[in-house]
Each structure stands twice: as structure tokens, then as C-alpha cells.
Amino acid sequence: MRLERRQQTSRAAMVVAPLGAIAFTLAISALLVLWAGAPVGRTYALLLQGGFGSVFAWSETLTRAIPLILTGLAATVAFKARLFNIGAEGQLYAGALAAVAVGGMHDGSGLALSPWLLFPLMMAAAALAGALMLLGPALMKSRLGVDEVVTTLLFNFIVLLAVSALLDGPMKDPTAMGWPQSVALQGDLELGKLVAQTRVHTGLLWAVALAAIVWVIFRYTVLGFDIRAVGANAGAAAFAGVPVTRTVVTVALLSGALAGLAGAIEVAGRTSYVTLDMSPGYGYTGIVIAMLAGLHPLGVVAAGVFVAGVLVGADAMSRAVGVPTYIADVIVATSLIAVLVATLLAQYRVRRA
């Protein structure tokens, strides 16, 4: 038996591959559930119910999906051009901090501008902050050949420590009883709720709209062609006249801006202020989501909701059957590996030697 590469991937394989990957993931995770001494069927049922089983479950899942979709888009844009931005976590915090800096209640009042002006200003500041975070690594990559994986990854630690210093220093909310958290956002700037009595906010519309815009850029614009060409073969792209360095820098600005917006939308939609634990690794999970979605912007929305549902469902399940919530991380990670392997295998066929 040996594997041979197909000339073109068959449609059946494209459908079977993800389904097989999900089945494989559930089977592997079931072993861990058994190990934890819980009934597999009930655990999965609770997980599903906790993530998608009620209006409340859906509202929590969608709330969690908002930052995941945005960081997933940040990774998608960058990875499509082979700019491996691992720094979405730091860019998210930079965006959140910039949002509070512009729209926060400094000295009890904040900037005295109309919310109609201040809100776009706040979002722009967040996008800019995230974009600038990635500008340096992108320039170092294209001018000096410095590996962006290393620089963007290390920037995360720098940003997190800087945020920590700022939250204990100039940005600290003096009324927070000593907790390291920033001042709150002006009330007018907070995003409205999509569904009453839940936490789902209009940030979801932002996330979906941005996914659609990225999809349109990829598919219908010259920039989209440039990004795909640079990602697939930078040498051939340069020969055909694609400005490779400019494309990489543009991609960096876009990717960083999306991650920065994720931070601003989290603050404006959910937390109201910046804390050091506002993101449980959304930046890193965004990479997983982008890969799960096969770097397709609309797929990112689906993958973001799926991952959010598993995470939220695991919380509920854990309370009921006592399987640790880490099972969610295992499921997400296993599904990523399974999907990657399955899409790879879908390009091959098995032949008897």
C-alpha cells in the first residue's frame, strides 16, 4: 500500500475529510473522558448542550466567538501571505489599551467629544495600535530577513509586561480598590446588546462584517491577488510585478489592526476596562481557528463559533460531571491536528503497491 498524490482533489474527499476528522477527535477525546472516570455519552451531551443547547448557551458561545473570529481573521490575513503573525495576543492588548486611552473615564470624565466622533476615534486608535505592533516585525522580515515568528512571539511578552506596568501605573483606575485594572470606558462608547438579558453584543456584527470584507478583498481585489500570490510563491509574484515588500507590510498592518480591533471590541462589548486576564489566549487560539478554517475568511466565522462552543460547553459540562475544562483544549487541539492531517490526506489516494 502506498500513497499517491492526486492531480485534483475530489469533491467527495473534501466532504469526507472534515467529518472523519471530527469523528477521530471525538474518539480520541472519549478516551480521556473515560480516563477521568465519566460516562462518555453524558459528557458529550452536556458539552453540546452547554455550548449550543439553549438560547443562553448560544448567547455565551457567540459572545466568546467575537474575539476569536477577529483574532482568527488576523491570523488568516497574515498567514495567507506567509507572514506568520504569532503576536495577535499582544496586538489585542495593545488595541484594548489604546481604546481605553482614547475612550476611558480619565479623571472621572474623559475626552469631552460627541460619541459619534469619539467611537470611530477609539476604534481607529485600537486598529492603529495593533497595526503598529506588527509593523516592526514585518519590516524586519522583508528588509533584514528576521524571522517574524520569533519577533512577534516575543513581542507578546513585552506587551503583556508593559500592560501590567501601565495597569499598575499611569493607566490604573484609582477607584478599583488596588486591583490592577484600567479606568472604565465612557458609558456612551459601549457596544449595544444584540439580545436582551444576555451578553451578546453588536461586536458580533463587526466580526462578521470584517470577515466578509476580508473575503471580498481576497477574492475580488488586486491586493487580494497580491496577498495570495506572495503567500504561494513570492519569487513568481515578484517576477509578475507584485510589490512583495509593500504587500507584506500592508498585510501586517491589516492583520495587526484586526487583532487590535479584537481588543477594543472586547473592552467596548464585554469588560468595559482592561485587565491582565481579559484574554485567555485569544490571540493564540485565533491561529488555531485560522488553520481550522483553511485560511478562508468566512470559514473563520464557523470555526470561531465551533471553538467558542466547545470552550463554553466544557465549562458547563465540567460543573456537572467533573471532567476538567482542559478537555476543551484537548478537543480543539486534536481537531486542528485531525483537520490538517485529513485535508492533507484528501490530496492523496491509497494504492496497493
Place this chain on the structure above:
Amino acid sequence: MSASDVLRINGVTKRFGALVANDDISLTLQAGEVLALLGENGAGKSTLMSILFGHYTADAGHIQVFGQTLAPGNPKAALRAGIGMVHQHFTLADNLSVLDNVMMGTQPLWLPFSRRGAARARLLKVSRRFGLPVQPDALIGSLSVGERQRVEILKALYRGARILILDEPTAVLTPQESEALFATLSQMVAQGLSIIFISHKLPEVLRVSQRVAVLRGGKLVAEARAADTTQAQLALWMVGHAVAAPTRRPAGRIGDAVCVLDHVDTAGSGHDRLHEVTLTLRAGEIVAVAGVSGNGQVALAEVLSGTRRATAGTVQLMGRALPPSPARLVPRGVARIPEDRHAVGVVGDLPVWENAVSERLRSPAFSRWSPLGRWVRRAAARAHALRVEKAFDVRGAGLDAPARALSGGNMQKLILGRALMAPPSAHGRSETPRLIVAHQPTWGLDIGAVAYVQQQLIAARDAGAAVLVISDDLDEVLALGDRVAVMHGGRLGEPRPAAAWTREAIGLAMAGTHSP
């Protein structure tokens, strides 16, 4: 079959999906014989040799070496059985000595001391026996291409090869170096070695081999004694029908200078750079540049393609400086055919239609401004891609298939069509390119595609373009060039009319020896 057969290939069949790469091939090789394996690209030569060497497993059939059946799919077994292969692209480490390269991989990893003394003695013994002089301590990086090839052959012989496979060995050599290789080969077979010589060049096949086996479409179509056949007969077997070589018509009216290089230098490593290159390309004329690859041809092509900057000197196009960027150069009428069609010519993962318009995507014909940046005029772009596909007979994939699904010939036609066909312009400007820079335009193509590409270049010349053809293939240089110049060590010789050159004179110039 006779007792002196050292190698028997019995009914070997290999399929890749629907493609039958080798169809029931049976061949024998005798001791002290050179067998030429002739065929176009895709005829199945490489597949057959890969099966012999254990890289692939045959679907049917088996192979016997010195009477023993060879274990399938096992390169180590092939090496132990005494099969050695010299690839077209050498597998030598430049920064190591000849001896190190030859010894590499022959010693157990956990030996306390390297047995260099014994290895040196053995290398010199092999070298003397087969008449392949070598300096064991010379660095590979300091050797010429011909000398490196000799080291590759020695490497195989050092490991005890008694059957040697040479894959297109003359592709990288000057005519004189090729002659030296042929002399070496005859000395090696006189010592009892057997050689399989893979090639698609007819004269050298007849020159060097005792027997010729011709593959076409995966089948063994003919076997003949070299003494009993002719080039015309071999060509007929190889292609399956008579092919008229593109007849070289002399240039018509030669026009004004289109592109002028004046004492151009570039940066670059080794010989891949230009030293004071001066050249004038005129409308209606083909200038062909010959040379052993790696003597500055890449730099010359890249300067004229906008992907490398000149560090000194000037390059002018129609009296103005040539912009050093592909995006600005293409609209000014420069058509470019790069050397490596897979790595540079197309983006293999993107569809055929996007590749067909990629050079001109920024022109108003194919995109316009929108709030989200330049918006691709998809309908116009696809329509133009379809015209290119039709006009240049790009077959096999359709507009939406990834470009890598195209065969080499069709990929080259796509690149040619993209370069030569300007989009319909509203201003009624000239639609033909002014300057064509073609680097190895027919490398690796089958005879039919070669003729097609060469005819297109001649047609463009007749339509008034200035054409520069850079090629390692001397036959192509002589077939296309109205004037011929030779590159060596980054310097370009004076272009002279093709009729003023002999093959020997070109060979000497390629080797850097100035002919009187």
C-alpha cells in the same frame, strides 16, 4: 538474451493514476556496452531509471542485475548490486574536498578514526584505472563543471558501481568538455563497465553508444544498433511522426536600437553577475547568447526583466532608462520569459486565468479603483485569459485549474502568451512587444513544444520586436540567433552574425578561451 547480460529489465510497468509511465518495458544491458536511452521529456526515461534505482516500485515486472533479482523499492539494494547514478544536477558539497565528497556516506558513523588514508589510496586507484585524473584535496567549489561531473562519476565508481547511469550528462558541458566525457566513457567500457546514457540529443547518442533504445509515451518503441541507424530514423521513433525543424529565416529589415546596455555591472555571487556588459538589441533581430550555465546569464536576464539592479553602467529602453521594476517595465513593452517556469514563471497554486493576467493586473484594462483598493475586472481578465489560452493553444486544465496542473509545454505556452499578448487597449497603441527577453525558453520541452516556442519568437521578431534569447543549448542558439554572443565569467563577447561562428569557436569562447 545472453550470458553477458549484466542487467535485465523484464516487462516493467508503472502507472501513475491514469497515466502509464512505463508500459511493459523489457531491456538488456551487456558488459562493456554503452546503451543510449532516448526519448522526449515525459517518455518514461526517468521513471524507468527511478524504478531501477529503487525510488519507485514497479506495478509489474522485475529487474535482474548480474543474474540476481533486484529487491524492488530499495535504493540501498541497487547500490549494493553495483548500480551507480550520476544525476544531471550534481549532489556535491561545495565547501568540502573531493575526497570528503567521495567518502561521504561510505563510513560507519561510530568509527573512532576516519580511514582517510585508505580512502585516498582507493580513490587514486579508481582514478588511474578509469583514466579520470583528480586532485583529492581540491575543494569542489574551485572545480569547473566538467571536473565536478568527473567527481560524481568517481563517487559512483568508488562505491563499486559496475553499471553507471548518466542522466543528460552533456547538458551542463561545453562541446569540448563533452568530447572529453565521451573519451572517458569509452575507456570505462573498455574496462568492463556498462553504461546507460540518457539523452535527447541525437548526434551525441549516435556518437557515444553501441545500442540505442527509444522510449515514447511510456513504451519501448525501438531498439537498434547505433551503427545501423540514422538521426532521422531516431527522431521519427522518438516523436512518432516527422518533425520539421523550425527553419531559420534570416532577419528581414533590421530597425533601430530598442535596448542598449552600456558597461553594465551587477552584484551577485561567483560568476552569476555582469562585468561591463555592453550590448545593443535592435528591432527585427534575434540576438542569442550562448554560454555554460552560471556565467552571468541569470544576471543578464534579471537585469532586463526588472528583477535585479545594475550597480554600474546604463540600460536604456527606447532611449529612456529601463525601469528596474517588472510592474513598470511590462507596460513599456518588455515581454519576459523566465528560466524557471515553475518557480518564477507562474504561481502554481493560483488558477490559470490569474496567472494569464498577473503581469498586467494593475492596468486599467483589468482593474479599477474602488473603496477597497484596486478591484479586479474579473470578466475582462477572464476573457483575456481565454484569448491567451486559445491563441497560444494552452491545453489540459481550463481557466480555473491551478497552473501547476499544466504540463511543462502548456505552462510555457501560457507564459509566452501572457508576455506576448497585450490586453486590448482603448488608445489603439501598438500591441506587439518591443523587447523580448527569453531565458532558456525551450528547456525541458518536447520537440513539438520546442518548435512552437521557437516559431513564436521568430514571428515576434518578424513583427518588429527586438529579441534576446539566452540559452545553454547550443543547437537552440544556432537555430534562433541572427547574431550570436558568448558569455563567460560574467562578460559578454561581441555579438557576431551566426554565419561567422563555428561550433568549435563557440565552444572555445564558452570555455573562456578567446579564439583568434
